[in-house]
Amino acid sequence: MNTVTSDLEAGSREPIHIPGAIQPHGALFSVRPSDLTVLQKSADTDDFLPGAITLGCQPGGAIKDLLEPISSWHSRGDVTLQIPLPEQDLTVVAHRSGHSIIIELERGHARDQSQTDVPAASICATAGAELHR
Numbered sequence: 001m002n003t004v005t006s007d008l009e010a011g012s013r014e015p016i017h018i019p020g021a022i023q024p025h026g027a028l029f030s031v032r033p034s035d036l037t038v039l040q041k042s043a044d045t046d047d048f049l050p051g052a053i054t055l056g057c058q059p060g061g062a063i064k065d066l067l068e069p070i071s072s073w074h075s076r077g078d079v080t081l082q083i084p085l086p087e088q089d090l091t092v093v094a095h096r097s098g099h100s101i102i103i104e105l106e107r108g109h110a111r112d113q114s115q116t117d118v119p120a121a122s123i124c125a126t127a128g129a130e131l132h133r
């Protein structure tokens with residue numbers, strides 16, 4: 001069996017086909033952009049940040065220190081925001097969905113910082129240049 005076949009078979013066993021399922025290496029919650037109040041959260045957020053994510057409140061714990069960067073990111077209009085939290089062995093990833101901000105918590109290695117704060121205008125300009133080649 002080659003590596004590609006092995007990777008495909010491993011991927012097919014992941015529970016992404018189960019509605020409402022979150023992969024075991026992550027958790028997520030949503031916040032209202034205007035005041036960063038938690039609107040929804042996955043059942044396992046306490047496994048990642050015990051007591052920090054409470055419905056109807058602003059996030060606490062290690063996420064509390066990220067509220068200003070998340071708010072700034074949202075007002076700039078950048079596509080995504082990625083912030084490593086090495087003390088918790090987490091990467092925090094924020095993106096927009098409708099009228100909410102989705103914040104993902106991923107356990108493990110911090111993501112490559114070169115993917116952080118990509119301005120939407122930059123992506124559109126790059127895509128436009130590629131289309132006109």
